[in-house]
Amino acid sequence: MIRPITASYFIGVCSLLLFSGTSLANSGESIYQQVCASCHTPGVAGAPKLGDKAKWAALIKEGQVQITAHGYVGVRGMPAKGGRPDLGINDFAASVVYMANQSGASWKNPDDAMLKKIDAEIQRRQAQLRK
């Protein structure tokens, strides 16, 4: 009797994981609220404010790969990973998408190919900063 229960439990967990995978758009917003809003809502230390289209236009033009990687590594007043060392690149990237899309972009959460490019840019940037 144990096996069928285990199997259905397993299927339940899998569909839960699948579901959370497809709701990344929400998770970008919730990560934004939890980690980024303290600076990016009021615009602390020159942080580009959420919804400030004029300020975001230049960043959007720079491109998703570039600004996601540079924000993740940290740039001037922007702490690496938004000051949360445990924040993974997928979650960070999703919160960047949320912010950019509230500010004039229509970006999607990065696919594997884009994540590779972001990773390469992170490596390049970190090497540059070590010099």
Ligand code: HEC
């Ligand atoms: C302690 C304040 C602070 C927090 C928290 C913070 N940021 Fe920032 N962020 C800044 C500041 C300041 C800048 C402007 C840096 C500059 O260009 O001088 C910035 C810039 C950025 C940029 C533009 C990077 C570039 O290439 O110019 C991105 C993208 C970004 N933040 C994303 C995020 C995300 C996503 C989070 C949350 C996960 C976050 N930030 C949390 C302060 C913060």
